[in-house]
Amino acid sequence: MNFNQIRLFLFLIFAFSSFSCSHELEPKYRIVFLQCCHDEWRDVMNSEMKRELAFHPEFKLEIIESYSETEQQIEQVRAIAKEDIDLLIITPNEAKPLTAAIEEIYKSGVPVIFVDRKTDSGQYTAFIGADNYEIGKTTGKFISSQFRDRGNIIELELEMTSSPATERHRGFKDAVADAPNLKIVESVEIKDGLTDINNYLPRILKEHPETNIVFAHTDFLAVTAYEVAQKVEKAKSLFFVGIDALPVSKGMQQVKERILDASLLYPTGGAEAIQTAVKILKKQPFKKENKLLTNVITAENVDIMLSQIEKIKEQQVDIERQVYRINDLNKTYSSQRNRLYFMSALFIGVVVLGTFLFFLLQEKQQSNIVLAQQNDAINRQKDEIEKVSEVARQATEDKMRFYSYISHEFKTPLSLILTPTEDLIERKAYNVNESKQVLELIKKNANRLLKLVDQVLDLRKIDAGKIELNADFYDLVSFSKEIVDDFKFKAKNANIDLQFICPFKELPYEFDAEKLDKVLFNILSNAFKYTPNGGFIHVSLMKNINNVEIKISDNGVGMSEIDRENAFEMFYRANKNVSLGTGLGLALSREFVHLHKGEISVESKKDSGTSFIISLPLLLNDSRNQVADAPVFDHEIETEKVEKSELRPLESDISLVIIEDNAELLEFLNAKFSKLYNVYLAESAEEGWDKILNFVPDLIISDVMLPKQDGFELTQKVKQDFRTSHIPVILLTAKGKIESQIEGTKAGADAYMGKPFNQLLLEEKVKNLIENRDRMRRRFSNEITNPGNVQSSERKFLLDFELLIEKYLNDSTLSVEKLSAELGMSRVQLYRKITAITNHNVNDYIAEYKIKKAKSLLADASKNISEIAYELGFNNPSYFTTFFKQKTNKTPSEWRNT
Structure with missing residues (x-):
């Protein structure tokens, strides 16, 4: 190979290398x-x-x-x-x-x-895009909650030719319509921003001085309205709400500066649009309708949102930097790979260039090492980003679960406040004693709500790091004994052995009396809640070299292993239906003990009792002997349990079974319905099922959230059992979501009411369901031997029953007892089932069936009257003739000849 050939060869090599380095893939x-x-x-x-x-x-x-x-x-x-x-x-x-x-x-x-x-x-x-109707409706609900359904609103609309403007207005208008004392005094379509607001807003404020709320379709309009209102000295008296909540310029910053009182987050959907476009063009599954979620931004959460957005921006910049770096590295890698392939081929064919290819190979290997190191660094950074994202996701899930549980915990006390209150309002006459009982029930549940709110606020302070110990030296023995003594009357009423055990008379100790009082009171309240009458609750106070130990033991229902492990977790549910206390008390107790540098633990076994152990560090070097008088706290202790009473009016033949695990709500429903119906009460699905089978009621009212078996399962059990499938079921629940209503409907519930419920509406539903069942019985009372006319859920039962009658038709000893035994029912259950469906008793039903069969047999001229009588189970043909004439006003012979 001569010099010119080598020069040409090198030129081709470098030309190819340049092409490999500079070439980039065109977008597809x-x-x-x-x-x-x-x-x-x-x-x-x-x-x-x-x-x-x-x-x-x-x-x-x-x-x-x-x-x-x-x-x-x-x-x-x-x-x-x-x-x-x-x-x-x-x-x-x-x-x-x-x-x-x-x-x-x-x-x-x-x-x-x-x-x-x-x-x-x-x-x-x-x-x-965002659901503009839902954003408008959420805004209305937010304003309603802030002003307790009272207020006068000016609405500043976008141009109504755009779909967001019309949907926001419609959703806002629907939400306001649900609050009778919330009114839109005027809606203004803003076509020219600042000019229109300057022209219209001062006039409207002057004409409607009662206005206290300004709702604008964008933050820009809301801020502009604020500036105009400020000029006429009205801004301080107005509540400004906008939409967009951008982290720049007018938006979250104005909420933080208190120019806007709130702004609804209006997500742009930019990233989601590209993600959907990629799925469409790559033929991947995608959703046609993608509604983005909103949130209300207020001064309470704006700092958190801005902080999260800033963190996301920083992470996004870092991601973009890494993407650009990866692209550069990929380009370098692609270039080096192409060079390696080309030079490897030349190395085999041309020995002259062997040395050059060797050095190039060394360079490539070094590049690969650098590239591998850089890839490792990128992977580590990616892992860190994923960890941060997972922490953020978990925090969001915990917050949403907290809001969901706290809302659920509010609904039962609210039911026991709102429902009796509405009942009092609807009354035309008032009984002093009865009204006093209702008001005491309302007060008791209001106090429960107040206690729950106090617990939430305490946890919020702990979470924010704003709660501190207000500690002083007190006598721990007398302090603990006084709390135990507060429960003596409750223990006496329940025949519970309550003891305070301590080997010494006093123990000076530095602690926060208010917080330790809440810990001991909460644990003792739980002990009484889960300890049966005749049990024991023992509180002991001991000390050793390193710590002071307070132990609260009982012989109550105890906990399973998994319940014990999660006892101090906020809102942990032992099963899907039962929560430990309110879900806050034990979590709060743990935090208060930790503030004292102590530890709290639980020892428990199912059906063998529970012991809570509080261990506080003992400061041996402290020589102070002076102790302060511990403050006295007011403990509201419920000393009387609600007694169930089943009142049965003598003249009523309609019965209800009511199943509810809250004793007060159960007694309230009993008091309302026992005036008209025979009422049987149960506090669990298992107890309710026994009463349903025993009494076969005309209607069932059941809560959904019950211990062990829930209301959905009970309803399904009722509807699938042929002995009870005809009974209407009304479900009451704090689960108001549509998914829960669908689940209840699938289980076979005839009506579904969310808590808090309207008592009058519940009474009307009960009345209508019973009347509908009665109309059905009357309708089928004249057609009892035609099961095809009965609804499908009962048709199979009647067909089976008639087949059984047919089986024993020629048996002269056929009786109700024999039929009920064959069907696996009691005699009472069979009577109630047949009567509920057909409005006839069992004997009448059998008689009508025999008459129908007799008419069919009389049509066959080859059989004489005696044969037919024996075939129908009559021992005496003359008795058959008498029986037939009583039912048809004709003898069998007369019937055959007609």
Whole structure:
């Protein structure tokens, strides 16, 4: 090989290397985004799209803005339709004018994604955006909750030609309609922002001086309204609410500065739009309707939101930096790989260039080492990001679970406040003693709510690190004994052996009396709650070299192993139906003990009692002997248990079974219904099922959240058992979500009412269900031998019953006892079942069946009257003739001859 050949060869090598290093893959997909407007919210949307595209280099995004000009956007749509694009993302400036143009693109086969807004057509591929109706409704509910359903509102609307404006207005209007004392004094459509507000708002405030709330469709409008109101010295008396809650300019910052009182988070959906576009173009599954969630931003949570957003921005910048670095490394890697392939081929063919290829190979190996190190660093950073994201996700889940549980805990006391209150309001006459009992019930449950709120506030202070010990030296012995003594009257009423055991007369100790009082009172209250009458509760106070130990022991129901392990977890549920206390007390007790540098533990075994042990450190070097008088705390202890009474009016033949694990609510329902019906009470599904089988009632009212077996399972059991399937069931529950209502309906419930419920409505539902069942009985009373006319749930039972009668038709000893035994029922259950379905008793039903069968047999002329009588189980043909004439007013012979 001569010099010229070598020079040409080297030129080709370097030319190929340059091409390998500089060549980049062209984007595979072209996406066009037609943006309707230009504002800060849209800038955030555009930024989210660009950040998301950093993970998809094969996609190219072009953003075209129309600056709120509808005609210009229509022209843009038509121009894009003539170009070669893979997908169109669009935010329509107005709904109706753009419908036809966008439909044309969609029909041509180009996928169309709407972001934030839609047109009037349903022809699109996907929609990403907030539920503007729900945002408007959430705003109305928020304002209603802040002002207790009272207030006068000015609504500043966006131009009503856009779908967000109309939906926000409709949702807000529907929410306000639910609050009778909340009123929209005027709604103003803002077409020219600052000018319109300057023109309209002072006039409206002057004409309606009672106005105390301004709701604007955007934060910009809300801030502008604030500035105008400030000029007329009205801003301080107004409550300003906006929508968008952007972390820049007008939005969260104004909430933080108290210019706005609240703002509804209006997510842009930029990242979600790109994610959906990627799924569509890559033929992956996607959702057509993607509704984004909102949240109310107030001064209480704005700092947290801004902090989280800032953290996300920092993480996003770091992710983008790593993506760019990965792209650079991939380019370097691709270039080095191509060079290696090319030089390896030359090394085999050309010995002359062997030395050059050797050095190149060494360089490649070194690059791979560097690249591997960099990849390891990137993977470590990725793992850290995933850990941070998981922590944030878990924190969000814990917060949502907390809100869900605390809402559930509020609903039963609220039911025992609202339902009796509504009952008092509806009364035309008042009985002093009865009214006093109802008011005492309301007061008791209001105090329970107050205690629950205090516990939540204490936990919030602990979580924020704002709670401190207010400790002093007290006598721990006398302090503990006084708390135990407060329970003596309750122990006496329940015949419980309550003892305080301590080997010394006094023990000076430094502690926070208020917090330790709450700990001991809470644990003792739980001990009484789970200890049966005739049991024992012993409180002992001991000390050793290192610590002081307070032990509260009982012989109550105890805990399983998993319950014991989770006893101090906030809102831990031993099973899906029962919570430990309120779900807050033990968690709060643990935090208070930890503030004292102590520990709290539990020893328990199912059905063998429970012991709580509080261990506090003993400060041996402290020589102070002076102790202060411990403060006295007011303990509201319920000393009387609600006694169940089953009142049965002598003249009523209608019976109810009511199942509810809250004794006070159970007694309240008993008091209301026992005036009209025979009422049987139960506190568990198991006890209720026994009473249902024993009494076969006309209707069942059951709570959903019951110990062990819940109301859904009980309803399903009632509807699947042929002995009880005819009985209507009404479910009461604190679970108000539609999923729970669907579950109750699937189980077979005839009615479903959420707590707190309206007592009058419940009474009407009971009355209507009983009347409907009575009308059905009357309807079928004349057709009892035709099961085809009976509803499907009872048809099989009647068919089986008639087959059984047919089986023993010629048996002269056929009796109700024999039939009930064959069906696996008691005689009473069979009587009640047949009567409930047909309005006839069992003997009448058998008689009617025999008459129907006799008529059929008389149609056969080959059989004589005696044969037919024996075939129907009659020992004497003459008795058959008498029986037949009593039922038909004709003898068998007369019937045959007609």
